[in-house]
Amino acid sequence: xxxxRWIALVILCVTLAYGYAAFFTMDQLLPPFMQRxxxxxxxxxxxxxxxxxxxxxxxxxxxxxxxxxxxxxDIDYRRLGEYQLIPALALLGxxxxxALLLRPxxxxxxxxxxxxxxxxxxxxxxYHILLPVAMLATGIVWYLVEQVxxxxxxxxxxxxGVS
Amino acid sequence: xxxxxxxxxSAATSPYxxxxxxxxxxxxxxxxxxPGLGPMSIIAIMIPVAISMxxxxxxxxxxxxxxxxxxxxxxxxxxLLNAPGVAGTVASSFDGYPMARKGQAGKALTxxxxxxxxxxxxxxxxxxxxAPMLSSVALLFHSAEYFALMVVGLSAIAxxxxxxxxxxxxxxxxxxxxxxxxGEGALFNMPRFTMGLMDLQSGLSFITLAMAMFAxxxxxxxxLNSKKAEQNSExxxxxxxxISREEGRKIAPVIARQSVQGxxxxxxxxxxxxxxxxxxxxxxxxxxxxxxxxxxxxxxIKGLAAPETANNAAxxxxxVPLLTLGIPGSGTTAILLGALIALNVTPGPRLMIxxxxxxxxxxxxxxxxxxxxxxxxxxxxxxxxxxxTIPRNYLIPFILFFTLMGSYIGQNNATELLLLVGMGxxxxxxxxxxxxxxxxxxGFILGGMLEDxxxxxxxxxxxxxxxxxRPMTAGLLVIAVLLVVVPSYRARRAKARQAGVADGx
Numbered sequence: 110x111x112x113x114r115w116i117a118l119v120i121l122c123v124t125l126a127y128g129y130a131a132f133f134t135m136d137q138l139l140p141p142f143m144q145r146x147x148x149x150x151x152x153x154x155x156x157x158x159x160x161x162x163x164x165x166x167x168x169x170x171x172x173x174x175x176x177x178x179x180x181x182x183d184i185d186y187r188r189l190g191e192y193q194l195i196p197a198l199a200l201l202g203x204x205x206x207x208a209l210l211l212r213p214x215x216x217x218x219x220x221x222x223x224x225x226x227x228x229x230x231x232x233x234x235x236y237h238i239l240l241p242v243a244m245l246a247t248g249i250v251w252y253l254v255e256q257v258x259x260x261x262x263x264x265x266x267x268x269x270g271v272s
Numbered sequence: 273x274x275x276x277x278x279x280x281x282s283a284a285t286s287p288y289x290x291x292x293x294x295x296x297x298x299x300x301x302x303x304x305x306x307p308g309l310g311p312m313s314i315i316a317i318m319i320p321v322a323i324s325m326x327x328x329x330x331x332x333x334x335x336x337x338x339x340x341x342x343x344x345x346x347x348x349x350x351x352l353l354n355a356p357g358v359a360g361t362v363a364s365s366f367d368g369y370p371m372a373r374k375g376q377a378g379k380a381l382t383x384x385x386x387x388x389x390x391x392x393x394x395x396x397x398x399x400x401x402x403a404p405m406l407s408s409v410a411l412l413f414h415s416a417e418y419f420a421l422m423v424v425g426l427s428a429i430a431x432x433x434x435x436x437x438x439x440x441x442x443x444x445x446x447x448x449x450x451x452x453x454x455g456e457g458a459l460f461n462m463p464r465f466t467m468g469l470m471d472l473q474s475g476l477s478f479i480t481l482a483m484a485m486f487a488x489x490x491x492x493x494x495x496l497n498s499k500k501a502e503q504n505s506e507x508x509x510x511x512x513x514x515i516s517r518e519e520g521r522k523i524a525p526v527i528a529r530q531s532v533q534g535x536x537x538x539x540x541x542x543x544x545x546x547x548x549x550x551x552x553x554x555x556x557x558x559x560x561x562x563x564x565x566x567x568x569x570x571x572x573i574k575g576l577a578a579p580e581t582a583n584n585a586a587x588x589x590x591x592v593p594l595l596t597l598g599i600p601g602s603g604t605t606a607i608l609l610g611a612l613i614a615l616n617v618t619p620g621p622r623l624m625i626x627x628x629x630x631x632x633x634x635x636x637x638x639x640x641x642x643x644x645x646x647x648x649x650x651x652x653x654x655x656x657x658x659x660x661t662i663p664r665n666y667l668i669p670f671i672l673f674f675t676l677m678g679s680y681i682g683q684n685n686a687t688e689l690l691l692l693v694g695m696g697x698x699x700x701x702x703x704x705x706x707x708x709x710x711x712x713x714x715g716f717i718l719g720g721m722l723e724d725x726x727x728x729x730x731x732x733x734x735x736x737x738x739x740x741x742r743p744m745t746a747g748l749l750v751i752a753v754l755l756v757v758v759p760s761y762r763a764r765r766a767k768a769r770q771a772g773v774a775d776g777x
Contacts, residue, residue, distance in 0.1 A: 111705075112701075112704060112705040113440070113705035113706060113707065116701065116702065116705050116707065117443070120443060120447060124446075124450070127450060127465065130465060135464065138462070146731070147730045147731060147733075147734045147735045148726075148727045148730040148731060150462050150464055151464075152727075152730070153453065153723045153726060153727070154450070154453050154464070154465070157446055157449050157450050157453070158450075160442075160446055161443065161446040161447065161450060164439055164442045164443040164446055165443055167439040168439050168440060168443060172439075192496040192497060193495055193496050193497075194496065196495050197492050197495045197496050200492075200495060200668070200669075200672060201492075201693060201696075201697065204672060204676060204689070204692075204693045205690065205693055207676060207689070208676070208686050208689030208690050208692075208693065209686070209690075211680065211686055211689070212686055220673065223669065223672075223673055223676075224669045224670065224673060227668065227669030227672060227673075228665045228666060228669050231495070231664065231665040231668060231669070232665055233663075233665035233666070239666075242666065246670070250677065254677070254681055261684075262681075
């Protein structure tokens with residue numbers, strides 16, 4: 110089964126769960142006076158769930174014939190191993206780490222680390238250029254966000270004692 | 273209209289707004305030139321900045337400037353490197369790159385700049401004429417018609433969304449609508465589908481979704497496909513920017529025709545700059561004389577001017593449905609709509625009456641923006657093209673960092689970043705399987721409005737009766753169904769699909 114039909118299957122499962130929630134779990138919670146309303150919070154989701162299930166089934170069962178002329182995609186997922194998969198995954202992991210560390214480690218440390226490690230994952234080895242660039246960029250962005258836009262970003266770990 | 277023009281002129285020429293135009297055009301040109309970053313990603317990255325400015329007209333002016341700049345920058349990289357940064361400028365590389373190979377890169381860039389300028393300016397002129405007309409018609413619409421109109425818009429986008437697979441586009445639209453129902457609706461004050469998570473109480477943030485759908489997959493694709501980025505190392509010399517009078521006479525009619533054609537294609541929902549530029553190229557090739565026809569594809573100046581004019585005119589055209597109906601016709605205008613809503617401005621027919629200064633300031637800023645692009649970029653082109661030599665080892669971490677930053681400062685919530693990464697991975701997988709992502713985002717942005725209008729008409733008519741009571745609503749809904757059914761029916765009969773891409777605009 111091709112990837113697009115696997116995706117349709119996954120979406121179908123999600124919409125089935127969504128539809129179940131809309132049809133069977135939401136209406137009991139409704140206070141009685143709202144039940145006299147012609148529209149309930151679940152009305153629109155019900156319609157969406159039905160339509161989405163139909164659309165997912167159309168793809169899953171292959172009712173719509175894909176056109177014969179195959180265009181070459183940017184990335185052919187069947188040969189994923191031939192691409193730079195490891196750096197891509199490493200960068201995604203780095204983004205998750207950044208998300209988790211942004212508050213505990215503070216903005217400045219987390220960001221300099223993110224840019225430096227990100228560039229080294231991609232093969233950059235000239236650290237004497239990379240580190241100053243990363244620090245400068247971090248400083249500029251921090252200044253812009255904090256001073257110009259007026260959004261508070263905790264610069265250092267345990268700054269102001271808030272965790 | 274004259275009052276409006278003056279009002280817009282006074283608003284748009286304030287030093288602050290002028291600065292915004294210039295800044296937007298410059299940023300757009302710089303980033304748009306980088307291969308792999310389209311206008312959608314750039315605007316998505318710029319949105320947090322625009323929203324925190326607080327002044328809706330300045331924000332919209334900035335974003336519109338970024339949009340033109342991105343389209344212009346995209347044509348620079350497709351001419352110089354044959355590496356279009358934007359789907360809308362693919363057609364420009366057909367003739368632009370051969371010209372650059374022949375040593376006429378400077379001339380090609382000049383033609384592109386002039387064609388873009390004319391397309392954008394004539395487009396803005398047409399916008400000024402047609403938008404007020406359309407919005408006075410739109411004032412007659414009720415919530416039932418609005419609901420139907422949005423359904424028409426969504427199904428038109430799904431039907432035209434390029435890859436030819438209507439079911440996939442519809443499914444993506446529906447997923448977008450479903451995502452929009454997560455959180456607390458204004459109408460009911462009841463959390464829905466939050467799975468008990470406090471972080472989902474206020475719904476998903478559209479900035480996060482926009483970043484996850486466009487910027488993140490594009491960056492990941494750049495990482496995965498390192499060969500594509502390596503092509504860029506060759507840098508051509510750019511000199512001799514002048515075009516002769518004769519050449520000017522040759523491309524003038526092309527520019528005139530394509531400005532009008534491109535504009536009207538841009539107005540249609542779903543058919544954006546990409547379709548306009550391909551169609552413009554095809555039309556001009558067909559009506560050119562025999563000798564000129566042979567030149568197309570080998571460096572014809574007409575073949576370069578046509579798509580360049582058309583895609584800029586179409587960008588302007590796509591503002592018509594956004595500003596008059598509040599319904600975005602393309603991914604980019606959908607992101608703009610989201611930004612406007614975040615700034616507490618609801619685009620639609622009332623925009624011209626309630627906040628004329630925004631409406632007219634945007635139109636005036638289009639002229640100024642086009643002018644700035646022409647003046648600023650012609651002499652600066654050789655220097656700007658240096659951007660293309662930024663090593664990707666630096667580029668990619670910064671793109672990723674800006675997507676993270678954008679969604680963090682929107683919500684000030686680290687959970688948002690995990691959501692961003694998760695949805696970005698999903699979006700990348702969806703792109704592998706050729707699912708169009710723009711319908712998802714448009715569905716998500718329109719979802720709230722769609723449900724509000726639906727609920728309002730249900731309450732007014734006490735049930736589904738509004739569909740039958742209002743002939744216009746029924747008619748629009750029928751059109752929506754036809755839009756979806758007819759193409760897939762025809763695709764079944766004639767299995768061959770015409771080439772068409774509309775993903776990038």
